[in-house]
Amino acid sequence: MVEKALLKLAKQLGAYDEASLMELWDKYAEQVASFEPSKRWEEAVLALSMIQGVRFKNQLFNYHWSKSRESAGDHPAPAGDSPTPERPSGPRPAGGQGRGKGGKVLRFVPRED
Template identity: 55%
Template sequence: MESLLLKLARQLDSLDEASLASLWTKYAEITSRFEPTKRWEEACLVLSFITAKRMKNRLFNHYWAQQQTPYAPDQEPQPQDMFPQGFTLEEPKERKPCRVIPFKLPENKEK
């Protein structure tokens, strides 16, 4: 399993962030409207991949800059926000109590 994850990571890292960013809105929109389907699950994973690539690049740039220009610990720059501006998740819907329906097994009628 680990080798599969590492292969996925290498493939994801070979993709250009700018190309992935153009797909971010599409998959964020699909993911923001939950539906219990394989399509939604796959869109969620695609969005996670795009976000992971973006986060990796920002962390890389943050640590690279830190390495090039040492700062005092209290003046250290912070990584930029990880999500595009204006992104919000849907508010959870109000939960309604469920109703339990009793189930009776049919009686075994022997002759």
């Protein structure tokens, strides 16, 4: 029963794009930073964790998709609503030097705007 509930939450959360969720990051980060022994604080921690979970999922997806493209050559993006990798902003991993596009790996840091 708990597993079904978690998978249902994951499916619902997966329906939102990262950009929409990130609009709420600062709000929940502030609530989490101001500890108070309350249900409100606990829920803010879980909300922030879910936002970070979506970021992590996208980062992991982009990493693995980029790696699979490097080993199989450049192929079109997979069907579905998965994020599209972009050219990385930092140094590329060994073995991928000089090839076409790579996946973008996102860092886990708060927005600065």
